[in-house]
Structure formats: C-alpha cells, structure tokens
Amino acid sequence: MAETQERVRRYLEDELGSCREADVDERLGELNDLADALGTATVETELDSALANETRYTLVRVLVAAGEELCVCELGAVVDVTDSGLSHALSALVDAGLVEGRKDGRWKKYRATNRAVALVTVLDGSVTVDE
Amino acid sequence: MAETQERVRRYLEDELGSCREADVDERLGELNDLADALGTATVETELDSALANETRYTLVRVLVAAGEELCVCELGAVVDVTDSGLSHALSALVDAGLVEGRKDGRWKKYRATNRAVALVTVLDGSVTVDE
DNA sequence: CCATTAATTGAGACTTCGTTCAACTATCTG
DNA sequence: CAGATAGTTGAACGAAGTCTCAATTAATGG
Numbered sequence: 541m542a543e544t545q546e547r548v549r550r551y552l553e554d555e556l557g558s559c560r561e562a563d564v565d566e567r568l569g570e571l572n573d574l575a576d577a578l579g580t581a582t583v584e585t586e587l588d589s590a591l592a593n594e595t596r597y598t599l600v601r602v603l604v605a606a607g608e609e610l611c612v613c614e615l616g617a618v619v620d621v622t623d624s625g626l627s628h629a630l631s632a633l634v635d636a637g638l639v640e641g642r643k644d645g646r647w648k649k650y651r652a653t654n655r656a657v658a659l660v661t662v663l664d665g666s667v668t669v670d671e
Numbered sequence: 672m673a674e675t676q677e678r679v680r681r682y683l684e685d686e687l688g689s690c691r692e693a694d695v696d697e698r699l700g701e702l703n704d705l706a707d708a709l710g711t712a713t714v715e716t717e718l719d720s721a722l723a724n725e726t727r728y729t730l731v732r733v734l735v736a737a738g739e740e741l742c743v744c745e746l747g748a749v750v751d752v753t754d755s756g757l758s759h760a761l762s763a764l765v766d767a768g769l770v771e772g773r774k775d776g777r778w779k780k781y782r783a784t785n786r787a788v789a790l791v792t793v794l795d796g797s798v799t800v801d802e
Numbered sequence: 803c804c805a806t807t808a809a810t811t812g813a814g815a816c817t818t819c820g821t822t823c824a825a826c827t828a829t830c831t832g
Numbered sequence: 833c834a835g836a837t838a839g840t841t842g843a844a845c846g847a848a849g850t851c852t853c854a855a856t857t858a859a860t861g862g
Contacts, residue, residue: 548748551778571741571745571748578733584722588719589719591723597719602709610702616679617675617702618702647682662789662793
C-alpha cells in the first residue's frame with residue numbers, strides 16, 4: 541500500500557516531469573473515486589457468475605429464446621446433466637433473478653425474467669461489437 | 672436420454688390431452704433447434720467468466736470509467752491483490768478481449784476495449800431493470 | 803393407500819479458480 | 833555494467849464451484 545503509493549509517485553514524476561506530494565494524493569484520490577462509484581460490483585459479479593457456466597447459460601438462453609415457460613422435463617432434453625444437476629442449476633438461476641419457477645400439478649415450469657432477456661440480448665450483441 | 676424422452680412424452684400427453692409419437696419428436700426437435708441456435712455459448716461463457724470475479728470486474732469498470740489508459744501501478748491502487756495477482760488478472764482480461772495493454776518504457780498501460788465498454792454499460796443498466 | 807413419477811435436497815468426490823510466493827525479464831539510472 | 837524498479841510467469845495450495853448419487857417430498861392414479 542505504501543509501496544503502491546511510492547510507485548504511483550514515481551510514475552507521476554515520470555509523466556509530469558515533476559511532481560509534488562499533492563499531485564500524488566490527488567491522483568490516488570481520483571482513482572479511489574472511480575473505484576467508489578462501483579458500489580454494486582458484488583451484485584453484478586454474482587450476475588456474471590450465474591452465467592459463467594455452460595449448463596446455466598444454455599438454460600437461460602433457451603428460456604429466453606423460447607419466450608414462454610418450459611417444463612423441467614423439457615429443459616432436461618437440452619442440457620447434458622442429471623435431473624439433480626439440472627435442478628441445482630435452475631435453483632442457482634432463480635437466486636440470481638434470471639429465472640422464475642411455477643409449480644403446475646406434478647410438473648414445474650420455468651421462464652426467463654426480464655433481466656435475463658436484457659442480459660442475453662446484450663451478450664449476443666456484444667460479441668459482434670467491432671473494435 | 673431415452674428416459675428424458677419418456678418424460679417429455681408423458682408431459683405432452685398431459686398438456687395436449689393426447690399425444691402421438693410424432694408430437695414428441697416434433698417437440699424435441701423444436702427444443703434442439705433452440706439449443707442449436709446457441710452456437711456461441713462457449714465464447715460468451717468465457718466472457719462472463721472473465722467478469723465473474725471481483726478483482727477483474729473492478730479493474731474493467733475502473734478502466735471503463737477512466738476512459739483512458741491507466742498504468743499498472745495506478746490499477747494497483749484500486750484492487751487489493753499482489754502485483755502478481757494484478758498481472759494475472761489483467762492477462763485474463765486481455766484473453767477475454769476486455770482490455771488491451773501497451774508497453775511504454777518501463778511502465779505498462781492498459782485500457783478498456785469497446786466490448787468492455789458495451790458490456791459494463793449494460794450490466795450497470797441491467798441491475799435496475801424493473802420486473 | 804400403495805406404487806409411480808417429477809423434482810428437489812444434501813453430502814461427497816472431483817475439478818477449476820484465485821491468490822501468493824519466488825524466480826525471472828526488461829528498462830532505466832548512476 | 834551494477835543496482836534498483838516495473839511487471840510477468842509458473843508452481844503450489846487453499847477455496848469455491850459443479851456434478852452425481854442416494855434419499856426425500858409432493859402430486860397422480862390405480
């Protein structure tokens with residue numbers, strides 16, 4: 541930490557030609573302001589984590605593409621895990637707010653939430669962003 | 672698999688009142704078409720994985736917020752890992768196409784790519800999607 | 803009310819991640 | 833060229849994640 545400050549000081553000296561204590565402090569302040577504006581980082585990391593697994597990602601995308609509720613038994617035809625694995629995956633997606641479940645007699649149906657639709661839409665698009 | 676087909680068959684019988692073999696086949700076909708349209712799933716899972724960690728996510732967001740190159744030494748002031756950990760994180764982000772690095776004398780500077788800007792922008796927004 | 807089926811839960815095995823430590827490369831400065 | 837500094841690399845280890853198995857709950861139908 542003190543170590544880090546020293547390095548930034550030398551960097552600024554290099555960049556600015558000269559450098560006072562105040563400059564280092566100001567720059568570190570700016571950097572911390574940037575970081576502080578990131579209060580929701582944890583929430584969004586959890587969101588990403590939910591999609592950072594092929595089973596879950598496929599489930600979400602199928603549900604988004606379907607645009608309607610699908611039965612667990614139908615989802616089982618789409619991913620290659622046991623019933624148990626499927627259930628664990630769906631429950632993780634519910635926790636992340638990407639999917640909602642509804643029990644219907646002896647069947648259970650899941651559908652994508654608005655958030656899931658928004659996210660998947662953008663992820664699809666982002667891959668083709670030119671740079 | 673054969674097990675899954677049986678269950679879907681019973682489900683469709685339940686939903687439709689009756690059900691022929693052809694109906695099951697058709698439904699399974701539809702589901703597989705949905706899944707097949709997801710060819711890029713792996714790529715996007717990797718994208719999400721890159722952001723599914725607080726260190727990396729913070730780095731990307733700081734770089735996006737900064738809107739300019741930042742020196743590794745400056746980034747070190749923002750996340751709480753060793754130099755080595757920071758370097759590993761940045762290299763993972765480069766692999767994911769979210770960040771680009773440039774060597775400048777004895778310093779190294781990183782900046783966010785367009786893809787990173789697009790993704791972060793949407794993730795910021797998605798959290799406030801009402802449902 | 804017993805058997806069957808849909809789905810979930812928890813425990814445990816196995817894998818993948820994230821971080822640090824130590825060693826290394828490259829650049830600058832005297 | 834010697835010493836210091838910026839940053840990277842690879843090995844290693846603990847933590848977290850993902851899957852399966854076995855047991856369990858809940859709904860249905862004879």
